[in-house]
Ligand SMILES: Nc1ncnc2c1ncn2[C@@H]1O[C@H](COP(=O)(O)OP(=O)(O)O)[C@@H](O)[C@H]1O
């Protein structure tokens with residue numbers, strides 16, 4: 001049974017529509033990420049789930065119960081929000097104990113729970129410190145412990161790592177994943193960082209302009225994006241804009257500036273085809289094996305030991321990115337090469 005059902009949520013701020021018919025099913029214990037660019041409505045959706053913002057229309061159900069109008073404190077959700085700061089005058093211990101004191105738990109129970117959470121976030125030795133005596137990453141771990149100590153039914157995280165440097169962010173991602181698998185609590189995380197989303201989530205909802213464009217596993221989003229937006233937002237991509245038209249000899253063709261391919265019959269008109277960089281191969285001469293093979297020139301390469309990432313230009317001047325096996329060296333800038341890829345590795349969007 002699904003633990004959280006978000007059904008047809010619309011949200012207007014005055015005349016501005018921030019959410020446009022958003023529906024999502026989240027299973028108990030799942031780690032779901034809302035991924036999208038700034039302004040796509042991620043925080044708005046999270047605030048609605050937390051009970052901080054009313055919906056214009058639509059419903060939120062938790063375990064079959066309609067909670068759309070329930071006040072935040074009655075939802076029993078843990079929150080790690082930007083601007084939901086630690087209490088500066090309280091120690092780490094007291095910050096984490098706070099939600100339990102509000103709930104009037106016994107002293108013994110509070111102590112046991114706080115100790116357990118301090119261990120979970122690896123801050124056992126810093127219990128007496130004040131927040132300002134901690135690093136940014138340590139403060140985020142205290143915020144996480146405070147949000148989890150009362151065993152919430154759901155944890156909502158709004159870009160909890162955006163203020164941290166890359167290394168720290170990576171460590172905290174790893175920790176968060178482990179905490180999730182230890183506790184089995186349902187997590188909903190918000191980020192604009194596609195790598196973070198792909199590393200951590202069971203499923204990702206890609207948001208764009210107040211809509212959910214696609215909701216699926218990282219692998220499906222990457223291999224089978226349903227729109228150009230998803231293809232470009234999740235991972236690196238090469239996109240060919242073209243048209244589908246009837247071929248003189250029957251059937252349909254996809255025609256773009258660089259090549260023509262047989263296409264499924266049906267709708268004509270503008271369309272695009274996408275190929276991922278790792279599905280393309282760079283060779284010094286053209287290949288003739290049924291793959292698309294295009295002349296290209298190297299404009300840049302980034303060598304990383306195991307491989308090199310090339311930026312190429314095609315005959316029409318468009319850029320194409322592809323990985324090359326760099327064991328026997330790297331093609332130099334200005335080199336003329338061929339880039340090839342198989343039609344079955346391409347994804348088409350209407
Ligand atoms: N209180 C508000 N009043 C008016 N517009 C708002 C308000 N909060 C957010 N918005 C607008 O709604 C859109 C979505 O915002 P938000 O949910 O914060 O996006 P995200 O978290 O994806 O960056 C933005 O265009 C933002 O300017």
Ligand SMILES: [Mg+2]
Pocket residue numbers: 042043044
């Ligand atoms: Mg936001």
